Amino acid sequence: MAADPKSFATAQSRAIGRVGRLPVQGRYVTRRRLEDDIEVTGKILGTGCSGEVLAAHFRDGPGRVAVKAYDLRLLDEAQRERLYAEVEVFLSLDHPHIARLLAVYESRTKLSLVMECMEGGELFDRVAHARQSEHQAAQATWHMLQAVSYLHRSGVVHRDLKLENFLYDASGSDFLKLIDFGFSKFFHQKKHMKEALGTMNYVAPEVLRQRYCLGSCDMWSLGVIVFVLLSGEMPFQGSDVGTARAIKTGRFWMKPGKWFHVSKDGKDFVTRLLVVDPAKRMQAEDALRHPWVHSMKASVPGVRSTTVVTGFRNIARASRFQRACLQAMAWSLTLAERRRLRGAFIRLSTDGVIAREELQEYLSKLSVGKEDFDAIMEFLPEEIHYSDFLAAMMACESEQHEDVARSAFRHFDLEGVGHLTPARLQEVLGNEFDVAAVFDEADLDRDGAISFHDFLAYLHQITELPSVECLDDLSEVSRSEKLPKRKRIRQALKSWLANFF
Structure with missing residues (x-):
């Protein structure tokens, strides 16, 4: 049985309307086989309601990826509907605390989701091995909240938040990301949902009653997770019948032996989430401002403000196709490269995006020349x-980096032939692009096709401008270097003593 192209096409079309054409078209592959680009090792990374997740890697790129494959012939109508929703949601998401969907491969009988590989393991495993300190719990909660707040701002409800669905991005890392959007969907402001989905111990009372709306059910589930982080035990447990009854009435007990060490703010945070009435339950944007987690943002490392300003100046002055190439590269960066940059985004963003006014305010505090400032503001x-x-x-x-550029090139080379033709490029970019003008500037050897070497040389043109000179308020290192020597020594000693004790 073949996949229903109209349904998958609808999911793509809706995602394009939310995040743009290239981020969707460049990652949705129908003319190349998964095996052409990716080698699946067969090692099982995890299992879920939709099957196994396997380790794999791109044949021409570094790092591992995770592949979740669906046999379309085995899905019933309800499962297909959930898969359409998962594809639409996952293609539309773009946040540091959400696992990245790198590609979707669709064939007549199979659909495969290629995701970044989360090497650090589940939050569940860390909790099972050792009780989290309150500071660790607050840090993890802040990470989770950023993902949930972004989802709800984007009109998405996850419906299966649990310890197992938050993973650390690398071994030894404390950076959490949300996975598994098999039960997720875009919600309507005035339309109730009725599906009783999720894992029993985490589901909200209104989900059990099969009448809920917006994303408040996720906040209840987050409350259960934080309860476990702070106490080491579930607030609701026992038989399914007994657990459901306790959830509907909101009955839970903070045992003194488990909670005596938890601060007043920590307890308040949990109790404001485990509220039966969704209208009285704390929502994500309010939770991010709660004093128990609000201070966590200050500890996020940044990057040099010179880098931020130079980057926006250069992309503002780039051509439309150069910007498209940079966008493709953004979806092709390795974890190590994203780790260098994501802190600055998190520090500048609110609810998962940076508002134009916020960036304007930030730039106005720096010594940026008027010409550069005007160019950036016109572009933003x-x-x-x-x-x-x-x-x-x-x-x-x-x-x-050639490997990143090669992965980005693949976003335009839909058939994997090794070069870009006007007709194929028009298909990816859409009618709003003048492809003849694109070839005039990017076909450097004038042979009627853009080869990878043309593409790489074309990318180098973007960075020919010198760096912008400005203040450096996003760099923790630079701030410490500007301190008097005595203060730097005192600060270093204080940090060493804190680590030692």
Whole structure:
């Protein structure tokens, strides 16, 4: 049985309307086989309601990826509907605390989701091995809240938040990301949902009653997770019948032996989430301002403000196709490269995006020349999403990494032939692009096709401008270097003593 192209096409079309044409078209592959680009090792990374997740890697790129495959012939109508929703949601998401969907491969009988590989393991495993300190719990909660707040701002409800669905991005890392959007969907402001989905111990009372709306059910589930982080035990447990009854009435007990060490703010945070009435339950944007987690943002490392300003200056002055190339590169960066840059985005963003006014205010505090400032402000959209920010940061890289550029090139080379033709490029970019003008500037050897070497040389043109000279308020290192020597020594000693004791 073949996949229903109209349903998958609808999911793509809706995602394009939310995040743009290239981020969707460049990652949705129908003319190349998964096996052409990716080698699946067969090692099982995890299992879920939709099957196994397997380890794999791109044949021409570094790092591992995770592949979740669906046999379309085995899905019933309800499962297909959930898969359409999962594809639409996952293609539309773009946030540092959400696992990245790198590609979707669709064939007649199979659909495969290729995701970044989360090497650090589940939050569940860390909790099972050792009780989290309150500071660790607050830090993890702040990470989770950023993902949930962004989802709800984007009109998405996850419906299966649990310890197992938050993973650390690398071994030894404390950076959490949300996975598994199999039960997720876009919600309507005035329309109730009725599906009783999720894991029993985490589901909200209104889900059990099969009448809920917006994303408040996720906040209840988050409350259960934080309860476990702080106490080491579930607030609701026992038989399914007994657990459901306790959830509906909101009955839970904070045992003194488990909670005596938890601060007043920590207890208040939990009790404001485990509220039966969704209208009285704390929502994500309020939870981010709660004093128990609010201070966590200050500890996020940044990057040099010179890098931020130079990147936005360069992308503002780039051609439309150069910007498209940078956007493709943003979706092709390795974890190590994203780790260098994501802190600055998190510090500048609110609810998962940087508002134009916020970036304008930040730039106005720096010593940026009027010409550069005006060019940036003319270019800036109303909202800068994560990949928009990464694209701007790639615009100030003096050397474009060939493996990242090759992965980005694949976003345009839909058939994997090794070069771009006007007809194929028009298909990816859409009618709003003048492809003849694109070839005039990017077909450097004038042979009627853009080869990878043309593409790489074309990318180098973006970074030919010198760096912008400005203040350096996003760099923790630079701030410490500007301190008097005595204060730097005192600060270093204080940090060493804190680590020692």
